[in-house]
Amino acid sequence: MPVEAVLFDIDDTIYDHKEWLAGAFLKVGELLESLFGLNRKEVRDILLQLTEKYTSAAGNLFNLLLRQIGLPEEEKLIKRIIESFYSYMPDRLTPYPAMYEVLKTLKQMGKKLGIVSDGRRDVQLQKLKALGLEGFFDVVVISDEYGREKRKPNTFPYELALKKLGVEAKCAVYVGDNPNKDFIGAKKLGMKTIRLLMGEYANVRTSIELEADFSVRNPIEILSVLDRIK
Numbered sequence: 001m002p003v004e005a006v007l008f009d010i011d012d013t014i015y016d017h018k019e020w021l022a023g024a025f026l027k028v029g030e031l032l033e034s035l036f037g038l039n040r041k042e043v044r045d046i047l048l049q050l051t052e053k054y055t056s057a058a059g060n061l062f063n064l065l066l067r068q069i070g071l072p073e074e075e076k077l078i079k080r081i082i083e084s085f086y087s088y089m090p091d092r093l094t095p096y097p098a099m100y101e102v103l104k105t106l107k108q109m110g111k112k113l114g115i116v117s118d119g120r121r122d123v124q125l126q127k128l129k130a131l132g133l134e135g136f137f138d139v140v141v142i143s144d145e146y147g148r149e150k151r152k153p154n155t156f157p158y159e160l161a162l163k164k165l166g167v168e169a170k171c172a173v174y175v176g177d178n179p180n181k182d183f184i185g186a187k188k189l190g191m192k193t194i195r196l197l198m199g200e201y202a203n204v205r206t207s208i209e210l211e212a213d214f215s216v217r218n219p220i221e222i223l224s225v226l227d228r229i230k
Helices: 017-036 040-054 061-069 075-086 099-108 121-131 156-165 184-189 221-229
Strands: 005-008 112-117 139-142 172-176 192-196 214-216
Touching: 005 156, 017 040, 017 061, 017 075, 040 061, 061 075, 099 112, 099 221, 112 121, 112 156, 121 139, 139 156, 156 172, 156 184, 172 221, 192 221, 214 221
Parallel strands: 005 112, 005 172, 112 139, 172 192, 192 214
Antiparallel strands: none
16 A cells, blocks of 8 residues: 555654753753752753653653752642743754655655654644744644543554544554654554654664564655655
8 A cells, every 4th residue: 555644753753852852951950040049051961961861751850850959859849840841942943854855755745744742732833833844744643632641652643643634544654763652553553663763762672562664764764665665
């Protein structure tokens, strides 16, 4: 069957998520600087180091920060930190090299394009706007809008995107980066999957059941993989 639609993750798939994190962590630093006189850039750097060690998905990242800088892990303070973190709305983010070209080529080929991503809807939509890529996508599904239980690897966000596009799973491809969650639900539905080996999870190795059908090291290679699938 020909490929009719290509769905993408956002973070570490379309751009380097570390770019956004650095700005969001600086917002946390600004908060702690105003409250406790800490250096905002030092706070940012500590958070980036913690991300390197525990990944950005670690649920206790800000607890670890407070522990390291000797501040009490008070619920009220952590709530303010989280609010500050998610308040970061950059005007500009940088797509991976060749990603714009890939999306433009796919549109010229007549492919339907979509986003299936976890995260807060307002934050994720702002990222697409800052990347200058929102106009490429026919549908955007942000799973958290429907409840955290609908997050990947749940099949729900993929099914919803495919329904909105009017495309069968066997005629669609999902491009992501995180083998711990990105490809499980898509493969269950019968979609083909491509893993982009860039960003935070580039060196993560896991079981064959969790892995994508294909792996690429540069976005431009996505086009040649689609040719092979066809």
